[in-house]
Amino acid sequence: MGKYVAQACMSLLPALLWTSCMPKQQNRIVATVLNKSLYYEDIKHIFPENATAEDSITRAKLYIDKWIATQLLLHKAELNLSKEQLDISKEMETYRTSLLIYKYEDRMLHEKLDTAVSDREIQDYYENNSANFILDETAVRALYICLPANAPNLHNVRRWYVSDKQKDVEELSEYCALNALVFENFNDDWALWRDVAERIPQAEEATRRMQYAGRMEFQDERMVYFLHVREKKLKGEVAPLTFVREKIKYIIINKRKVEFITQLEKSIYNDALSRKQFEIY
Numbered sequence: 001m002g003k004y005v006a007q008a009c010m011s012l013l014p015a016l017l018w019t020s021c022m023p024k025q026q027n028r029i030v031a032t033v034l035n036k037s038l039y040y041e042d043i044k045h046i047f048p049e050n051a052t053a054e055d056s057i058t059r060a061k062l063y064i065d066k067w068i069a070t071q072l073l074l075h076k077a078e079l080n081l082s083k084e085q086l087d088i089s090k091e092m093e094t095y096r097t098s099l100l101i102y103k104y105e106d107r108m109l110h111e112k113l114d115t116a117v118s119d120r121e122i123q124d125y126y127e128n129n130s131a132n133f134i135l136d137e138t139a140v141r142a143l144y145i146c147l148p149a150n151a152p153n154l155h156n157v158r159r160w161y162v163s164d165k166q167k168d169v170e171e172l173s174e175y176c177a178l179n180a181l182v183f184e185n186f187n188d189d190w191a192l193w194r195d196v197a198e199r200i201p202q203a204e205e206a207t208r209r210m211q212y213a214g215r216m217e218f219q220d221e222r223m224v225y226f227l228h229v230r231e232k233k234l235k236g237e238v239a240p241l242t243f244v245r246e247k248i249k250y251i252i253i254n255k256r257k258v259e260f261i262t263q264l265e266k267s268i269y270n271d272a273l274s275r276k277q278f279e280i281y
Contacts, residue, residue, distance in 0.1 A: 031064045033071040038064065105261055113260055117249045125248050126241050133239045133247075138193040138232060140210075145226040146182035146199070149219060161226045162215050181223070190240040193232070200225050 031038040043063050047056050078086065126133070143161055147154070153175070160172035176183035182199065193210065197203040202218045206227060209216055216227040233240060272278055 033068050036071055038067050109257060115253055117252050122245055122248050130238045133244045135233055135235050135237055135239045137235050139190045139240055140193050140196060140229050141190055141231040142186045142196055143228040144184045144199055145180055147180050147224050149222055149224050151179045161228050190242050
């Protein structure tokens with residue numbers, strides 16, 4: 001089969017190169033299996049506009065080989081299945097029914113469903129279903145700074161990085177803009193602890209100390225690292241809202257979809273009932 005396919009593809013090359021000026025190439029047979037034929041017209045959609053001849057031949061080989069394998073397998077099935085097994089009309093009708101209904105419902109959802117979810121809705125759902133949002137690992141709100149060990153006035157950094165005073169926060173931000181290699185403030189959001197700890201060479205020690213201390217300083221030959229864990233939620237606690245916001249939004253929209261489809265089916269049913277479009281015996 002591989003040899004046959006290769007020959008078919010090589011004979012297809014002129015059609016690939018000259019189709020634009022030889023329209024009759026569209027009807028050229030590129031492969032046959034038993035009494036079935038594959039035409040260039042059937043495969044021309046697989047070739048990108050700017051494809052090289054080599055790329056076109058490669059694509060053609062793959063497509064034709066797959067087509068031949070499918071036709072041979074289908075032939076075997078038709079020979080070996082019983083008459084009852086070959087009758088797939090019921091399955092086809094069921095599939096057609098399901099597909100058409102799905103397409104109609106999907107179109108109605110796109111046209112009619114309100115997908116805007118307010119912060120209030122998300123907050124309410126979070127509060128009413130908090131038991132469904134449990135952390136698998138520790139999360140923190142923290143401040144992380146990495147400075148050269150010879151950075152000036154480190155004593156000020158030691159005071160600023162644990163302070164909540166606006167003046168100290170501004171001083172720290174200005175200082176880090178000039179001196180810090182890394183300055184990440186997670187105070188306004190939550191991060192997984194492992195994502196924060198991995199920034200520090202002494203990650204295991206930081207994890208141990210995080211259990212009972214919020215302020216940490218580490219140093220090696222070249223760098224000094226400051227970490228202030230302002231708040232933490234341990235594994236098994238309710239996840240912060242920011243962690244599950246998108247999940248909640250998806251849940252709310254999906255719930256609306258279910259309700260919309262249910263109402264759509266009920267509306268169509270009641271309309272048909274009022275019009276006497278069906279009878280139950």
